[in-house]
Amino acid sequence: MGARQDSPLTSVRSAEAFGVEYMLPVGRRIESRPYTLSLPAGTIPKKIGMLANGFPDADKFLEKLSVPLAKLWPGTEFRVVEKASADQLNIGIQEPLLTELADECDAIVIAWGHCGSCTGGVTRDAVAFEERGIPSVVVVCDIFWDYFAWMGQAMGLSDIPRIKIPFPLSGTGESNQLAWADRIAPEVVAKLEGRQ
Amino acid sequence: MSAREEFPRFEIASSEEEAQEQLHAARMTDGLPVVVPTRARVDAMVLASGLDGDISLGNVGPSMAAATVDVVAANAVMAGCLPEHFPVVVAAVKAICDPTFDLTETQVTTHPITPLLIVNGPARQQCGLHYGTGACGPGFRANATIGRAIRLVMINIGGGIPGVSDNATLGSPAKYSFCIAENEEESPWEPLHVSRGWREDQSTVTALSVEGAHSVICSPMPDAYVDIAVPAAIRLISNAVNALGSNSTYVGKGDLAVIINPSTAKMLADGGYSREKLQRAVVEECRYTRGFLRRHNPLVVPPGPDDEYPPMRDPNTVVIAVSGSIGGYVMVCPTLGISKHHHPSVTQEIEINQFCEIPTPRVQN
Secondary structure: OHHHHOOHHHHHHHHHHHOEEEEOOOOOOOOOEEOOOOOOOOOOOOEEEEEEOOOOOHHHHHHHHHHHHHHHOOOOEEEEEEOOOHHHOOOOOOOOHHHHHHHHOOEEEEEEEOOHHHHHHHHHHHHHHHHOOOOEEEEEEHHHHHHHHHHHHHOOEEOOOEEEEOOOOOOOOHHHHHHHHHHHHHHHHHHHOOOO | OOOOOOOOOEEEEOOHHHHHHHHHHOOOOOOOOOOOOEHHHHHHHHHHHOOOOOOEEEEEOOOOEEEEHHHHHHHHHHHOOOHHHHHHHHHHHHHHHOHHHOHHHHHHOOOOOEEEEEEEOOHHHHOOOOOOOOOOOOOOHHHHHHHHHHHHHHHHOOOOOEOOOEOOOOOOHHHOOOEEEOOHHHOOOOOHHHHOOOOOOOOEEEEEEEOOOEEEEOOOOOHHHHHHHHHHHHHHHHHHHOOOOOHHHHHOOOOEEEEEOHHHHHHHHHOOOOHHHHHHHHHHHOOOEHHHHHHHOOOOOOOOOOOEOOOOOOHHHEEEEEOOOOOOEEEEEOOOOOOOOOOOOEEEEOOOOOOOOOOOOOOOO
16 A cells, blocks of 8 residues: 555545646637617618628629618618628728728628638628728628627627528529528618617 | 636636546637646746746737737647747747738638748757658657647637637648748758848747648659759649649739758759749749639639739748658648738747746646
8 A cells, every 4th residue: 555655646636636726728808899889760871881792792692682672771872892802801891991981871781701701801891880880780691600799709899780691692593692682681671770 | 708807717627637628628629638737837838938927929819819928828738838849839929910910810711721830940959849751740749739839829819719710611630730840951942031031040930821731742853864853843833832722823822831851952952943943933833824714713713804813923922941851742831812911921030048947847736
């Protein structure tokens, strides 16, 4: 027994008795604030920016989405604009386009979160417009849905308005994209008006 | 996680085994067993840096949490680093936190890029890094654990948790650890860091976001065949750099790596190729037209005149390092190239000999 008390196992048992204290390997993150922006209730916006991120079909989908939105918001003008070329679809909107849209639009519809890189980019877009006081809603594929929420929190903004679409919607054809544009249009209005 | 919380934070477990399980359950590992970051082990690691534990080395995307020396040290302990490895880890964290490095984009993309670390200078010997046979691993503790420490920093401080915010479709074995050192002694060219403006007696780590290594056959030939073998090697390397399945081929941007074994490097040097001339040759050898690339991938190549596409990449984006031992294989690591700064490489000095006396931990818990 004496020999066993001197063995390495003895010290392990002692450590077990007193427990092990260890450092959690995580860093301090910024605190996120809740998203609070919305369009004034009961008003028809004058102009909505439809921001495409350069991912295939994002601009075409926003064109299609403008049609049912125009029926829900009669008289509203829609401006579809592409923020970047495909080789920079993961960055946030840059100047001067950011200021231009913030100055002329009441709200922004952003499309789309269709890959890991571009979902990060559209999150940056929503944060940039929130900082300018312009409400936005982001169209995000189901497989990047949770990641989009995580990314918003990491950037200091929780619960950024988002609308779920299936992955993929890019490349699935005119009729399918038209159907999804019709389907989500009421939700776009509701989210931008802060009703959902 | 509130900004008002005390940092660093500590946890209690009944045993090292339970601590391991807690860390795995909290998704604070890379899936492999870790060394539990006890206070004594972390303290020894911090001392090796010569820095105070609360100093921030930068913010790690995408979470942008602060990489304080103590928390980085905890990750280095978990990776299995020795204190003498830690100065390389510190420099590498500074490099990947450089805002131009585009770490957030590296972390969140569905593409499998990961930081490759290339160490130069006296730190290679002082930290025990390997640069001979099997330079890309496995089998060498300093290389393996330094590279692993950076991955754990990216997971735990940066928040790059696979399936949560690391969206890589298939992931990559290179994401576990990817750290090499240049074989300066057998290289026919000046060391990589000297070519980038550093002194030979300085130590550096160069970080670049790349895919795992793709092998290219470039057999060194006897002198009688050099006229054939040199242009063949350049063609083959260039075709791997501009592979039709690689993202960076379609962008023409982003720093990528070409890791050349010493014998092929000597053959190329004997054939009249300096590092700079080789960089130019690699980008000039394999160029495409818009029509050719559109036939291969019409989704990412916009229509237009059948001109050269994309514009020829900057030769400096081809980062050439000599490593490994005699043989016929070269490694090419393409990149993504899609980000604000197009994934440039960043070189950071390694501050060695800054440590305080490294004590042997009195207790192992």
